Amino acid sequence: MILKFENAFNEPYVELKDFQEIKLRKQIKYVYENSPFYREKFRQAGISPEDIQTIGDLEKVPFTTKDEIRESQRIQPPLGLHAAASLEDVIRVHSSSGTTGKPTYVGITRHDWDVWTEILARVLTTHGIGRDSRIVFAMGLSFFVGSSMKDGIERLGATFIPIGTGASERVVQSIQDFQADVLFCTPSYASYLAEYVRDHFHMEPKDLGIKIMSVGGEPGGGLPEVRKKIEQDWGCKVLEAMGNADMAPVLFSECPEQDGMHFIGSDFVICEIIDPKTGKTIPIADGVEGELVYTAIDRECCPLVRFRTRDLIRVKTGECKCGRKSFRIRCIGRTDDMLIVRGVNVFPSAIKDVVSSFRPQVTGEIRILLKQKPPLVHPPLPIQVEVEDGLTESEQSALKKEIESTLRSKLIFTSDVQLVPKGTLPRFEMKAKLVEEINV
Numbered sequence: 001m002i003l004k005f006e007n008a009f010n011e012p013y014v015e016l017k018d019f020q021e022i023k024l025r026k027q028i029k030y031v032y033e034n035s036p037f038y039r040e041k042f043r044q045a046g047i048s049p050e051d052i053q054t055i056g057d058l059e060k061v062p063f064t065t066k067d068e069i070r071e072s073q074r075i076q077p078p079l080g081l082h083a084a085a086s087l088e089d090v091i092r093v094h095s096s097s098g099t100t101g102k103p104t105y106v107g108i109t110r111h112d113w114d115v116w117t118e119i120l121a122r123v124l125t126t127h128g129i130g131r132d133s134r135i136v137f138a139m140g141l142s143f144f145v146g147s148s149m150k151d152g153i154e155r156l157g158a159t160f161i162p163i164g165t166g167a168s169e170r171v172v173q174s175i176q177d178f179q180a181d182v183l184f185c186t187p188s189y190a191s192y193l194a195e196y197v198r199d200h201f202h203m204e205p206k207d208l209g210i211k212i213m214s215v216g217g218e219p220g221g222g223l224p225e226v227r228k229k230i231e232q233d234w235g236c237k238v239l240e241a242m243g244n245a246d247m248a249p250v251l252f253s254e255c256p257e258q259d260g261m262h263f264i265g266s267d268f269v270i271c272e273i274i275d276p277k278t279g280k281t282i283p284i285a286d287g288v289e290g291e292l293v294y295t296a297i298d299r300e301c302c303p304l305v306r307f308r309t310r311d312l313i314r315v316k317t318g319e320c321k322c323g324r325k326s327f328r329i330r331c332i333g334r335t336d337d338m339l340i341v342r343g344v345n346v347f348p349s350a351i352k353d354v355v356s357s358f359r360p361q362v363t364g365e366i367r368i369l370l371k372q373k374p375p376l377v378h379p380p381l382p383i384q385v386e387v388e389d390g391l392t393e394s395e396q397s398a399l400k401k402e403i404e405s406t407l408r409s410k411l412i413f414t415s416d417v418q419l420v421p422k423g424t425l426p427r428f429e430m431k432a433k434l435v436e437e438i439n440v
Helices: 013-034 036-045 056-060 066-075 110-127 145-156 168-178 187-201 224-234 348-356 393-411
Strands: 090-095 105-109 134-137 159-162 182-185 212-215 237-244 248-254 261-263 269-274 289-296 307-316 328-334 339-341 344-346 362-370 381-387 415-421 435-437
Touching: 013 036, 013 289, 090 110, 090 145, 105 110, 110 145, 110 212, 110 237, 110 248, 134 145, 134 168, 145 159, 145 248, 159 168, 168 187, 182 187, 187 212, 187 224, 212 224, 224 237, 224 348, 224 362, 237 261, 237 307, 237 328, 248 269, 269 307, 328 348, 344 348, 348 362, 348 381, 348 393, 381 393, 393 415
Parallel strands: 134 159, 134 182, 182 212, 212 237, 362 435, 381 415
Antiparallel strands: 090 105, 237 248, 248 261, 261 328, 269 289, 289 307, 307 328, 339 344, 362 381
């Protein structure tokens, strides 16, 4: 059952429970009958499909991890033992980015495509995008799962202008030619493109007329200082969207109230929040922090059950001013890029946000240098920070000490800030790489 975006599910989480559980029972039976991977996982756990009747029963099922998916595809290429549909029924294949390991393939059937397209149309309507919007898409258009956004845009009826990455001149020219008012990109690219517009077109980015910038692929859009700078540069609203290549391109979307990303896929995916250390489920409630776990309840090809996303989020509940009642989230970081400095959990995205608060003295670009394999690292943590031109030697010395002091007071770790000239650090059109391992 697919609920079209005009009447998208918009009820409190608890009121969805009965509907979700009907679909859950059907999905679990389907997975057990069609996926050798899950038949074996259930056998080892000593459970059968009949044991999973409610959302609470999901705790009986072991987690599915990314490493298991990679191993599943190694044993039975290309889609793996966990796939529950034949390759003949697959109409398209995507791949995860592989930023933290070998990429994995994700197949979708015609039904899966319809589900994804419906969710993506909801992303746009949640953003406030309509049929008259003109959207320049400056994200990957190849294996990248986010390229599916074209289907949601076309279902909605907005104008889709696909540029992709590595073509900044064409991005700017297309915005001008079509008077585009929406730009899809990563937060890193939004910052890079602002510099590009000034350097190559000799104009201010805000003069291009972008009204909405939808960002995803990394946590930057939810970082207050990063968002503030992008909005100042472009004179637009920055709205986040977040998903997972192995589950759906996007499952959370922010409305113009900018009070967190709404969960928009509740009739297709069940969300759990767990303590990443213990694996125990945490009830969804205001202020809760934990790791997102997804279970597909309307999927044919790759219907993952209790998939650990490694995304660490903070929950916000209560009715949004936009009228939507679904719970909302902010992404804090990822467990697989977390650093542990003398027992303190430190996220690269949090470091970037603190450093960005020192604008206009800094550009906001950073690089964290690791001399040993993460996550355990020894203090002081070396951090390269780009500074704007024109600072005297004494001003740079004072700035270094102030950044180090602020990082220590806010994030509770000792750093060694190394100031570097503007333009020294690399810019990224897709996901920013904030950490570099040296001499490891």
